[in-house]
Amino acid sequence: MIEALQFEFMRNALFAGLFASLICGVIGTFVVVNRLVFLAGGIAHAAYGGIGLALFLGIPYIIGTLGFSLGAALVMTAVTLRAAHRSDTFIGVLWAVGMAVGVILIDLTPGYNVDLMSYLFGSILAVPSADIWWMIAMGAAVLILTLYYYRDLTAISYDVEFARLRGVPVRGLYFLFMALVAVSIVFIIRVVGLILVIALLSIPPYIAEKYAGSLGIMMGIAVVLSIIFNIAGLWLAYVFDLTSGPCIILAAAAGFFISLAADAIIMKSRKYSDNSDNKVAAK
Amino acid sequence: MSKTDEPVISVENLFFSYNRTPVLEDVTFRVEEKEFLAIIGPNGGGKSTLVKLILGLLKPDSGKIRAFGKAPEKVSHRFGYVPQDVAINRAFPITVMDVVLMGRLRHRKRNRFTARDRQAAAHALEIIGMAGYEKRKIDDLSEGQRERVFIARALTTDPDILILDEPTASVDTGGRTELYSILRDLNLTKTIIIVSHDLMVMSSYVTAVACVNRRVHYHDEGEITQDMIDMGYQCPVELIAHGQPHRILKTHEGGP
Numbered sequence: 073m074i075e076a077l078q079f080e081f082m083r084n085a086l087f088a089g090l091f092a093s094l095i096c097g098v099i100g101t102f103v104v105v106n107r108l109v110f111l112a113g114g115i116a117h118a119a120y121g122g123i124g125l126a127l128f129l130g131i132p133y134i135i136g137t138l139g140f141s142l143g144a145a146l147v148m149t150a151v152t153l154r155a156a157h158r159s160d161t162f163i164g165v166l167w168a169v170g171m172a173v174g175v176i177l178i179d180l181t182p183g184y185n186v187d188l189m190s191y192l193f194g195s196i197l198a199v200p201s202a203d204i205w206w207m208i209a210m211g212a213a214v215l216i217l218t219l220y221y222y223r224d225l226t227a228i229s230y231d232v233e234f235a236r237l238r239g240v241p242v243r244g245l246y247f248l249f250m251a252l253v254a255v256s257i258v259f260i261i262r263v264v265g266l267i268l269v270i271a272l273l274s275i276p277p278y279i280a281e282k283y284a285g286s287l288g289i290m291m292g293i294a295v296v297l298s299i300i301f302n303i304a305g306l307w308l309a310y311v312f313d314l315t316s317g318p319c320i321i322l323a324a325a326a327g328f329f330i331s332l333a334a335d336a337i338i339m340k341s342r343k344y345s346d347n348s349d350n351k352v353a354a355k
Numbered sequence: 356m357s358k359t360d361e362p363v364i365s366v367e368n369l370f371f372s373y374n375r376t377p378v379l380e381d382v383t384f385r386v387e388e389k390e391f392l393a394i395i396g397p398n399g400g401g402k403s404t405l406v407k408l409i410l411g412l413l414k415p416d417s418g419k420i421r422a423f424g425k426a427p428e429k430v431s432h433r434f435g436y437v438p439q440d441v442a443i444n445r446a447f448p449i450t451v452m453d454v455v456l457m458g459r460l461r462h463r464k465r466n467r468f469t470a471r472d473r474q475a476a477a478h479a480l481e482i483i484g485m486a487g488y489e490k491r492k493i494d495d496l497s498e499g500q501r502e503r504v505f506i507a508r509a510l511t512t513d514p515d516i517l518i519l520d521e522p523t524a525s526v527d528t529g530g531r532t533e534l535y536s537i538l539r540d541l542n543l544t545k546t547i548i549i550v551s552h553d554l555m556v557m558s559s560y561v562t563a564v565a566c567v568n569r570r571v572h573y574h575d576e577g578e579i580t581q582d583m584i585d586m587g588y589q590c591p592v593e594l595i596a597h598g599q600p601h602r603i604l605k606t607h608e609g610g611p
Contacts, residue, residue, distance in 0.1 A: 105447055223468070227457045230447055233412050233438060237431045238460040238512070284448040285492055 076310050084199040085316065088263045089302030091207040095214050095256050096272035097280075097295030101287055102218075102249060104277040105229050111148055111250075112273050114163040116257045116266045118144035118170025120191060124177030137258045144170060145254035149247055193317035194265025196306070203263055210259045214252060218291075221245060226287050268317045272298055275324040279331045301327060361424055363388050363516060363546050364409055366571075369418035371401075371408060377569065378404050382418070384565060384573035391542050391560050394550045396567035402550045403439055405567055406520050409548070410434055422516075432461075435514030437505045439521045439550070445494055451504050452489040455479060458511030472511075479507040483537060499526040503534075516546040523551060535560070 076082045103112050119141035126136025144166050152159040175188075218225065227235040228242055236242050260269050276294040284290035305320025312319075362385035369382040378401045386392055396402050407413045408420060411427030422430050435458070458479070459472040480486050483503045493501060502522055509517060517538075523531045538547055539560045563575040 105444070223460065226449070226453070227460055230444055230449060230454070231438065231457070233407075233410075234436060234457060234508070235460070236412065237410060237434055237436055238457065239432060240460055281446060281448055285450055285490075286448055286453060290448050 081197050081199070082306075082310070084201060084204060085196045085306055086303070087204050088196055088199045088207060089306060089320070090299060091204070091211045092260045092264050092269075092272060093276075093295055093298035093302055094211045095207070095260060096269065097276055097298050098214055098218050098291050099253055099256050100273035100277040101280070101291045101294055102225060102229060103253065103273050104281060105287065105290075108253075109270070109274045110160060111152065111163055112253055112257065113270050114148055114167040114170075115141050115145045115250075115254050116261060116269055117167045119254075119258055119261065119266075120174035121170035121172075121177070122174070122258075123191065124174035124181075127181045128177040133262075134258070137261075138255065140170065141254040141258050142251060145250045146247065149250040153243065153246060190265070191261070192265050192267050193315060194261065194263055194268060196264050196268075196316045196320075197309075199263050203259075206259055207263065210256060214256060217248070217252060221248075222288070225249065229287070264320070265317045268321055271321045271324050272301075275328050276301065279327060282331070282335065297327060298324075362386055363390070363423060364548075365419075365421045366409070367419045369408065369420060370416045371404060371413065372416055373404075379408070379567075379571070380569055382571040384571060386546065386548065386563070387575070388546055389542065389544075390546050390548075390562050390575070391538075392546075392548045392563045392565060393561045394548065394565045394567055395552065400568040402567045403520055405565075405571070406518055406548070406550060410436055410518065432512065433515045435509030435512045435517045435545075437502075437509045437517070437519040437522050447493070449493050450489065451480070451485070451491050451493060451496070452476060454493055454504055455508045455511055458508045475511050475513070476507070479510040480504075482510060483507045484533070499530045502526055506534075506537075510541075514545065516548065517541060519547070519549045519551075521550050521552075 077086070103109055119137045121144075122137035122140025123133065124136075125131075125140060126133045129136070148159070148163050148166060151162045224235070224240045224245055227238065227240055228245060232242060257266075257269055260272075264272070276297040277290060279297055280290045280293035284293055301324040302320050304323040306316055308314065308323065309316035309319040364386040366385070367383050369379060370377070371379040382405070394402050394405065404413065408415055409422065409427060411420075411422075411429075411431055420427055423433065427434075452473070455476040456468050456472060459468060459475060477486070477489065480489065483506050485500065485503050485507060488496070488500070488504075493504065496504065506519070506522065509519075519538075523534060526534060538549070541547065542560065563573065565574075566572045
């Protein structure tokens with residue numbers, strides 16, 4: 073792995089992974105505790121419509137995707153706030169429509185052929201340095217906003233009605249947070265692909281949740297886990313000459329199942345010790 | 356808080372429906388200062404909805420609700436609210452202290468919590484008998500303990516009205532009696548509104564009863580009297596399900 077770092081593309085891949093981990097760990101923590109993984113997935117997929125739109129109109133990629141996914145995020149958030157129990161259907165619809173519009177618009181764009189696979193799985197090994205700077209800026213923005221609103225976001229995530237009674241601007245923060253999710257996703261997709269974004273948003277925070285005593289600690293654990301998965305995945309990709317994105321996802325998935333297995337073992341041993349305690353007590 | 360003739364809560368000709376299904380119809384009542392109001396009624400009768408309307412979390416279809424003479428959402432900082440479902444977000448990684456500190460959130464002041472905030476939170480935990488649990492994860496507590504933490508959270512807001520939605524649903528009998536005696540002490544300085552089925556346990560300190568079953572029948576007798584029986588006819592499900600108002604009458608009037 074060390075000798076691999078002499079290649080600039082490998083260093084860039086590593087940096088991209090680090091910053092994607094940072095952003096996904098922080099944002100993903102709120103996504104997971106608020107059960108918004110499906111919504112985040114919806115935003116990420118709907119953003120594909122933005123790619124199609126950008127190509128069709130000949131505008132820069134970033135404007136198309138940002139506009140599209142921000143729009144999708146705001147609509148989905150509005151629906152979620154209004155009719156929470158119906159929002160999953162609505163998100164599913166926007167998810168599908170966004171992708172369909174993207175594909176059709178690319179069909180209609182003459183002489184252009186974009187590989188859907190690179191959108192889904194990204195190309196972390198072909199990250200230009202400029203994108204790294206974008207991710208650093210994004211990571212800083214996400215961190216600053218999250219820290220500034222940490223208490224309010226925690227209160228909203230835990231008990232939204234109580235937060236509202238305490239004068240926390242629930243609607244405003246909800247929209248701000250979803251906008252943050254949308255913008256983060258757009259920048260990270262470009263680097264690591266949409267499937268990897270969803271994996272990094274959900275798997276590390278999910279594992280971290282069980283061991284953390286607060287959202288802050290959960291974010292920290294999620295970021296560290298995510299970095300480990302990224303390095304492990306990149307190493308696998310390098311050694312076995314495989315596509316990097318799926319390798320990182322499979323490394324994360326391995327972590328996920330290992331943590332599930334560890335939980336099951338701990339539960340069993342606890343039950344066992346409880347039982348033996350009871351036996352002692354019975355005697 | 357000075358004693359005034361103005362009611363703490365006034366509800367006039369209130370109507371509310373969920374998706375065109377009427378939940379509350381033509382509700383009118385007033386809650387006076389330092390009242391200990393018990394809200395009873397069958398499940399699905401609209402008790403929690405009424406509570407959320409009073410808190411300003413829901414908007415009525417028509418009619419008027421005033422708290423301290425103002426729209427409820429304008430005075431939400433004066434309410435201490437203990438929600439019904441304390442099992443929400445069980446896996447959420449948060450400590451007892453951090454939950455209680457939520458009661459110290461203030462509009463437009465979102466820097467760190469101060470030492471005073473922490474003191475207030477610790478004090479509330481002490482009142483409720485949960486001192487020493489500050490650093491425990493909320494998920495590690497029993498239902499009854501979690502209930503107390505939520506009451507402590509409501510207390511740290513230093514409310515004028517404490518509103519509790521079925522706070523004892525998951526607490527054993529001993530815990531309930533203890534909880535109610537804590538509430539009675541708090542009632543010396545605060546108005547208390549409680550949704551509960553435990554009329555019997557509370558009967559000695561309840562000052563008013565509202566029976567909610569789409570319509571609201573409000574009784575502000577100092578003690579539970581013959582009126583309760585009449586109310587029983589308005590609220591048959593409650594009586595059949597719990598059978599407690601009958602026993603209250605016996606204990607209070609020394610037999611039939």
